[in-house]
Amino acid sequence: MLEENRRGVVRDSLGVGVAVGAYGVAFGAASVAAGLSVLQTSLLSLLAFTGGTQFAVVGVVAGGGTLGTALSSGLLLGARNTLYAMRLAPTLQVGGLRRFAAAHGTIDESTAMAVARRDPAMSRLAFWWTFTSIYVCWNVTTLAGAVGAQALGDPAKFGLDAVVPAAFLALLAPRLRTGAAERRIAAGAAVIALVLIPLTPPGVPVLASTAALLLAGSLRSSASSLRARAGSPR
Amino acid sequence: MNLWVLVLATAAGCYLLKLAGYLVPARVLDEPRVRRLVELLPVALLAALVVVEALASGRHLQWDGPRLAGFAAGAVAVWRRAPFLAVVVIAAAVAALIRLAG
Numbered sequence: 001m002l003e004e005n006r007r008g009v010v011r012d013s014l015g016v017g018v019a020v021g022a023y024g025v026a027f028g029a030a031s032v033a034a035g036l037s038v039l040q041t042s043l044l045s046l047l048a049f050t051g052g053t054q055f056a057v058v059g060v061v062a063g064g065g066t067l068g069t070a071l072s073s074g075l076l077l078g079a080r081n082t083l084y085a086m087r088l089a090p091t092l093q094v095g096g097l098r099r100f101a102a103a104h105g106t107i108d109e110s111t112a113m114a115v116a117r118r119d120p121a122m123s124r125l126a127f128w129w130t131f132t133s134i135y136v137c138w139n140v141t142t143l144a145g146a147v148g149a150q151a152l153g154d155p156a157k158f159g160l161d162a163v164v165p166a167a168f169l170a171l172l173a174p175r176l177r178t179g180a181a182e183r184r185i186a187a188g189a190a191v192i193a194l195v196l197i198p199l200t201p202p203g204v205p206v207l208a209s210t211a212a213l214l215l216a217g218s219l220r221s222s223a224s225s226l227r228a229r230a231g232s233p234r
Numbered sequence: 235m236n237l238w239v240l241v242l243a244t245a246a247g248c249y250l251l252k253l254a255g256y257l258v259p260a261r262v263l264d265e266p267r268v269r270r271l272v273e274l275l276p277v278a279l280l281a282a283l284v285v286v287e288a289l290a291s292g293r294h295l296q297w298d299g300p301r302l303a304g305f306a307a308g309a310v311a312v313w314r315r316a317p318f319l320a321v322v323v324i325a326a327a328v329a330a331l332i333r334l335a336g
């Protein structure tokens with residue numbers, strides 16, 4: 001019975017790993033189209049290893065943004081992994097060198113697969129299998145996409161310019177389905193970015209709309225916690 | 235822009251952000267406001283990126299027909315809960331075919 005469970009966890013993790021890892025093709029192609037070399041593209045997948053950040057960085061480069069705006073967009077998006085790590089630390093119980101390996105594998109999918117299991121042993125199994133299978137697939141497909149895009153030439157001819165916004169929307173969609181606050185924040189960010197595109201240098205619209213909404217969100221929540229403390233009705 | 239600096243700084247920054255989560259005490263997460271803001275951050279960032287990637291060309295708004303049509307087709311696929319790879323293929327195929335025809 002227990003053996004059966006373990007096999008199920010491994011099978012699910014491998015399935016997620018192959019499915020998610022496959023879209024490294026899209027990243028590899030987008031990155032080369034943005035002007036990065038095949039080596040630079042592969043190093044991002046090997047060393048940064050967090051899809052949303054990688055897409056954001058090459059997206060800003062493709063749009064003609066500066067080093068500062070590309071880096072800050074990427075790191076802002078990568079900051080959610082800090083939260084995942086804090087959530088996983090007590091479950092994984094890693095120390096020493098294994099902690100450094102676990103840190104590298106702390107991304108959306110490995111966290112989701114790990115927290116979906118109640119039994120800590122199964123969580124650990126899911127984390128390591130998901131991490132390993134995504135890592136292998138993501139890096140192989142990144143290289144394939146980068147080499148392929150380089151061989152094919154103009155990325156727009158193959159519709160790759162339409163792929164990047166569609167890929168971001170696909171990453172955003174599950175969060176939009178979780179609540180009305182998420183949908184309001186997304187709509188607000190989209191409008192601010194749209195207004196700022198012709199007014200500010202590339203990269204700034206993304207950072208400014210994120211910062212504005214976080215500020216609005218924190219002001220709102222401090223107002224409501226003040227109300228809660230005063231005990232007044234809404 | 236020096237792309238090598240960008241690649242290496244992104245790699246180092248992303249790794250340190252992940253590692254930091256294993257080093258800081260978990261108490262920070264007990265503050266619900268912090269947790270909520272970190273949940274909402276990717277929502278704002280991704281929504282802004284969708285708009286910029288679909289409509290911007292440098293500092294200009296560019297209403298590029300094939301790009302927008304491909305994006306719209308991809309958006310329908312997302313709405314129909316198609317798998318990620320299908321979204322990517324549909325968006326690329328529609329944009330490429332319209333460009334080929336035009």
